[in-house]
Amino acid sequence: MDNPLIVRFRRQCHLDAADVDRIDYLCTDVRDVPRGVNLVREGERVERIHLILSGWAARYKLLPNGSRQITALLLPGDLCDLRCSMLARMDDGIVALTPIHVAFVPPDAITRLERTWPSIAHALSWYCLVEQATTRAWIVNMGRRHALERVAHLFCELSTRLAVVSDAPDQPPHFPLTQEEIADALGLTAVHVNRVLHELRRREFITSRRGGLTILDLPGLKEMAGFNDNYLHPAMAMPTEAALG
Amino acid sequence: MDNPLIVRFRRQCHLDAADVDRIDYLCTDVRDVPRGVNLVREGERVERIHLILSGWAARYKLLPNGSRQITALLLPGDLCDLRCSMLARMDDGIVALTPIHVAFVPPDAITRLERTWPSIAHALSWYCLVEQATTRAWIVNMGRRHALERVAHLFCELSTRLAVVSDAPDQPPHFPLTQEEIADALGLTAVHVNRVLHELRRREFITSRRGGLTILDLPGLKEMAGFNDNYLHPAMAMPTEAALG
DNA sequence: CGTAGGTTTGAGTCGGGTCAAGAAATGTGG
DNA sequence: CCACATTTCTTGACCCGACTCAAACCTACG
Numbered sequence: 001m002d003n004p005l006i007v008r009f010r011r012q013c014h015l016d017a018a019d020v021d022r023i024d025y026l027c028t029d030v031r032d033v034p035r036g037v038n039l040v041r042e043g044e045r046v047e048r049i050h051l052i053l054s055g056w057a058a059r060y061k062l063l064p065n066g067s068r069q070i071t072a073l074l075l076p077g078d079l080c081d082l083r084c085s086m087l088a089r090m091d092d093g094i095v096a097l098t099p100i101h102v103a104f105v106p107p108d109a110i111t112r113l114e115r116t117w118p119s120i121a122h123a124l125s126w127y128c129l130v131e132q133a134t135t136r137a138w139i140v141n142m143g144r145r146h147a148l149e150r151v152a153h154l155f156c157e158l159s160t161r162l163a164v165v166s167d168a169p170d171q172p173p174h175f176p177l178t179q180e181e182i183a184d185a186l187g188l189t190a191v192h193v194n195r196v197l198h199e200l201r202r203r204e205f206i207t208s209r210r211g212g213l214t215i216l217d218l219p220g221l222k223e224m225a226g227f228n229d230n231y232l233h234p235a236m237a238m239p240t241e242a243a244l245g
Numbered sequence: 246m247d248n249p250l251i252v253r254f255r256r257q258c259h260l261d262a263a264d265v266d267r268i269d270y271l272c273t274d275v276r277d278v279p280r281g282v283n284l285v286r287e288g289e290r291v292e293r294i295h296l297i298l299s300g301w302a303a304r305y306k307l308l309p310n311g312s313r314q315i316t317a318l319l320l321p322g323d324l325c326d327l328r329c330s331m332l333a334r335m336d337d338g339i340v341a342l343t344p345i346h347v348a349f350v351p352p353d354a355i356t357r358l359e360r361t362w363p364s365i366a367h368a369l370s371w372y373c374l375v376e377q378a379t380t381r382a383w384i385v386n387m388g389r390r391h392a393l394e395r396v397a398h399l400f401c402e403l404s405t406r407l408a409v410v411s412d413a414p415d416q417p418p419h420f421p422l423t424q425e426e427i428a429d430a431l432g433l434t435a436v437h438v439n440r441v442l443h444e445l446r447r448r449e450f451i452t453s454r455r456g457g458l459t460i461l462d463l464p465g466l467k468e469m470a471g472f473n474d475n476y477l478h479p480a481m482a483m484p485t486e487a488a489l490g
Numbered sequence: 491c492g493t494a495g496g497t498t499t500g501a502g503t504c505g506g507g508t509c510a511a512g513a514a515a516t517g518t519g520g
Numbered sequence: 521c522c523a524c525a526t527t528t529c530t531t532g533a534c535c536c537g538a539c540t541c542a543a544a545c546c547t548a549c550g
Contacts, residue, residue: 067389071384083371086371091476092381126331136304136337142384144312144314144432146505189506190528191530210529423496423497424496425495425496434538436541455546495547495548497544498545499544500541501540503540512530513528514528516525516528517527
C-alpha cells in the first residue's frame with residue numbers, strides 16, 4: 001500500500017522521486033498498536049514522531065472533572081507531534097481508536113530532511129498550515145453550530161479527508177467511531193449524540209451500527225452543515241519558485 | 246520599545262545578537278491601523294505576513310447566518326499567517342480590535358531567514374507549536390467548560406500571554422475587549438457574557454468599564470478555571486544541539 | 491446635544507445535559 | 521456452545537444553562 005503521507009503531499013506539493021524515497025525511508029520502524037492503547041500520554045516526554053499509516057487515532061485532553069475533549073481525529077497520513085522534540089512534556093495524549101499501523105519516526109531525521117530539501121520543508125509547512133486551519137474549523141464548529149449541524153460538519157470533514165487517503169474510494173465513507181468518541185470530539189454528551197444520529201438515520205443521511213457509521217448522503221450533510229472544504233485545501237496548489245528558493 | 250516577537254523568542258530559544266538584528270530588520274514597513282479595520286478579509290489573496298507590534302487584533306470567521314466566531318486573539322508579538330504565501334486565498338479574516346501597530350513582512354524574507362539560520366527556523370517552529378497548542382486549548386475550553394469557567398480561562402490565558410510582552414508588567418492586566426468580542430471568542434452570546442462578567446465583578450475577580458476590563462484576582466480566576474499554563478510554554482526551554490544541527 | 495456603539499436587565503424559551511434503566515452487541519472463559 | 525461480563529447503544533423524564541427578544545440606559549464622541 002502507498003504511504004498515505006506521500007499521497008497527501010503529492011496532492012499539494014511538488015515532490016520528485018528522490019523526495020518520495022527520502023520520506024518513505026522515514027517509515028522504517030512500523031508498529032501495530034491495538035485499539036485503546038495510548039501512543040502518548042499527557043505529561044510524558046516523547047522522542048518520536050508518529051505517522052499513522054492505517055487506522056484511526058485521537059488527540060485528547062482529560063479535565064480534572066474526568067471529562068475528555070478530543071482535539072483532533074488522526075487518520076492515515078496524519079503526523080502526530082511534528083515538533084515534539086522541542087517539548088519537555090506533551091500537553092495531551094494520543095489514543096488508538098482502532099487497531100492501527102504507525103511509523104515511529106525520529107525527529108532528527110525529519111529536521112535533517114527539512115533543512116536539506118526545500119521541497120520537503122515546503123511540504124511540511126503546508127502540512128502545518130492545513131493542521132492549523134482544521135483546528136480552527138473545529139473552534140468555529142463548536143462555537144457557532146447546533147448539535148445537528150455540528151455532527152454533520154464533522155462528518156463532512158472526515159469524508160473529505162478520508163477520500164484523499166482511502167484505499168477504497170468507491171465505497172461510501174465509513175467511520176469507526178463510537179458515539180462517545182463523537183461526543184468528546186464535538187463538546188456534546190454521548191446521549192445527545194445518540195439522539196442526533198437517530199435523526200440523521202431517520203432522514204437517511206447515514207446508517208450506523210455498533211462502533212461505526214456509514215455516510216449515505218454526503219451532499220445532504222454538506223448542505224445541512226454549510227460545509228465548505230476550503231480549509232482542508234484538497235485542491236492542487238503548487239509552490240512558487242520563490243518559495244522553493 | 247523592544248520588538249515583542251524577539252522578546253518572546255528569547256524566552257524560549259537561543260538567538261544571538263545577529264539573529265536579533267535579522268529579525269528586527271524584517272520590521273521595516275510598520276503601519277498604523279485604526280480599530281475596526283480588516284488587515285485581511287476572508288477569501289482575499291494576501292502576500293504579506295503581519296506582525297503585531299502593539300494593540301490587539303482577532304482572527305475570525307463569519308458564518309452564513311451572520312454570526313461570527315473569533316478563532317484567535319492576537320497580541321503584540323503575534324504573527325498572523327506565517328504561511329500565507331502558500332494560500333491562494335485566506336480562510337478567514339483579521340480585524341484590529343484596537344488601534345494597532347503592525348509590521349508588514351514579506352513572506353520570502355522569512356523563508357530565506359528560516360532556510361539560512363537554524364536558530365531562527367527553530368524559533369519559528371517553536372512559534373507554530375505554541376500557536377497550535379493555544380488553538381487546541383480553545384477547543385477544550387469551548388467543548389468542556391461552562392460559561393463562567395470558560396470566561397475565567399480565557400482571562401488567565403490572556404494575562405499569561407500579556408505578561409510576556411507587557412511594557413507595564415506591574416500593572417494588573419487590562420483587556421480592551423467588548424463583551425461581544427469576548428462572546429464571539431468563546432462561543433457565547435454577548436448577553437450571557439454580560440451576566441458572567443456581572444458575577445465576576447460581584448466576586449471581585451475583575452472590574453470592567455465600557456470597552457475594557459481589568460483583572461483584580463488572577464489566582465482566583467486560575468483556580469476557578471482550573472488553569473494550567475503548560476500549553477503556553479512560558480518557561481525557558483533551550484534547543485538541543487541536535488535540533489540546531 | 492444627538493447619535494451610535496456598547497452595556498444592562500428582565501421574561502420566556504429551548505437545546506442539550508443529567509440521571510437512570512434497559513436492550514443489543516461483542517467478547518471471555520469454561 | 522453456553523453463561524456471563526462488558527461495552528455500546530437506546531429511550532424516557534426531568535432540569536438547567538445559555539439563547540432569544542426586547543427595552544432601557546450609558547457614555548464617548550462628532
